Amino acid sequence: MRDEIRTIQALMEGADYVTDAAIATSVYLGMTLKKPLLIEGHAGVGKTEVAKVMARMLETNLIRLQCYEGLDAAQALYEWNYPKQLLHIKLEESTEHSLQQKEAAIFSEPFLIKRPLLQAITQDARPPVLLIDEIDRSDEEFEAFLLEVLSDFQVTIPEIGTIKATHTPHVILTSNRNRELSDALRRRCLYQWMDFPGFDKEVRIVTRKVPGLNERLAREISRFMETLRTIRLAKVPGVAETLDWAQALSSLHADHLDEDLVAETLGCVLKDADDVRRFKRELGTAGLKRFVPAEGS
């Protein structure tokens, strides 16, 4: 393996993020080829974390654009501060300034509201990490607009001129696959699918993030989650749920799983009434052994 990739993996682990070679490789390629990285995967597998960890690792700013339905260019890029401009015009009314001067004044940087995309390309110090979170929640029109910004990293503001990126930011896009993304966007990005972690990785994550937990419980929790994800559920629990649950169990000073404990703390893991019912039926017929087979026997 390349030393650079190993270093990145070590750095990410150092920033408290348990990762694997595939993710480290795509992060490395994204940084080296200067291409956006599209991370897809189920909710709660740690997609957003990649960007946060990257920022921590590179000791740079994290600029986050949270996508939602109806998000448009004005909210993502820049907007003139209209009320402030109007106020300024009122205040300037009695002064002797010429029209040009007044105009130049109100269409200058102090009146510009920089939104995340513009912020990301006007950083002074070093390239920031730009996280475009849940791109699948934005509209198709916004996606097309984003494509344009991501391809040349420059923005034209008619009143000011073209602003070129001081540094090309490291771009991470995440998607929960609520909507199919366009082929054009996919072509522009490197791609990484993030699956639920395997048993060993999950044990490592749990022990790393919830320090007080004994190892037996960590293994039981991970085994339980692994089996649980094979049942057909409406909301399959992610790593975030595992950690919540481990945290809860740790504060209850539990040292192993039993049926009562699982039933009491189930709310940390399953967030859908039907899922809870389905799980309880399964637990009633097969017992906890179905989920946590006795180890080492």
Next chain:
Amino acid sequence: MAAPRDLLTATLRFGQTLRQAGLPRTVSELMDAVRALEVVDLMDRQEVYMALRACLVARVEEIPAFDRCFDAFWIFQAEEGQGLEGLTSPAPAPHGEDEQQMDGPPGGEQKESLALEGWEEEGADDGEPLEVPGKSEREVLMDRDFSTFPTEDLDEVARLTVLIAKRLARRVSRRRRPTRRGGVIDLRRSMRANMMKGEIIELRRRERRRRKVRLVLLCDVSGSMDLYSRFLLQFLYALQNVFGRVETFTFATRLTRVTEQLKGPSYQLALRRLTEVRDFSGGTRIGESIQEFNRSWRQLVDRHTIVLVLSDGWDTGEPDVLAAEMLSLRRRAGRVIWLNPLLGNPSYEPLTRGMAAALPLVDHFAAAHNLASLRDLAGHLTLR
């Protein structure tokens, strides 16, 4: 490290293998792959694999096919210290036409769009009444069940279907809506609102046009249903410029996505071929089919999607499964409409187990057995 030139030819050839496996990649994507290979350890198979996967896979569904290509193509000889040399050994012989495509723009796509244009012309009988029969005669046609038309009249009815759809499509308006917050400044409205005040105090804004509605069709093509599916499809595709996107699936015992086929060279032909999709093993498993849809095509459905299910509700599967899947579909979709051609028969009551299970979970339940019912359907193709 292998010479860049070798890397380039090898990667381009790998691109061909991918294309043959149904993963067409653009030249710029392949160039990225070359750049990626230049910065990873070529002696490390796993690393080469991950780098290429990051560059050349666009969605998770493609990974299995990509893995097969990679394994077949990448005859790796790290032990002998040759790195990627294995790559340059002749892989599945490229066909002449493929090489042609490598140079110019892919010809296939062009053909397709041309064909679609052709179809539109064929269906766009805008030259007013021409083919439309006299009024009374037309009314008769409007109310007549599709299944009772003699075969030779079906083409005529199909033309009429398209005609009605085009008329309806023209009526849909696309206005911007004024709004209080957000949106862009509406200069005209701001000026007018402030005219009496002598200066601009209050800003008016307007919102972007609302997003186009998408349609997902799940058509039962078992037994007697395929005639109805055919007319409904024809109707909706004629309406399709009103919608952002139309996705079509057929099912009998299994779910099949036919969107691409319907976009193919001959729409009419593809439509006729729908019957071939159906499997004759008997029975309709609606619940399982919708389950399959929910599992694999979840991303097509959101609040801006209307889901149309066309089926007579004769389900040989478990009604519980159907009910559960309809519920999950309804939670995600903007609107769920169930069309049942049997509803056109006044004595019909939705008592089949499947229908009874699904009925409380749909927003609109209607017939789709004649032209009049298709016309009425258009009124329901909006979100709640």
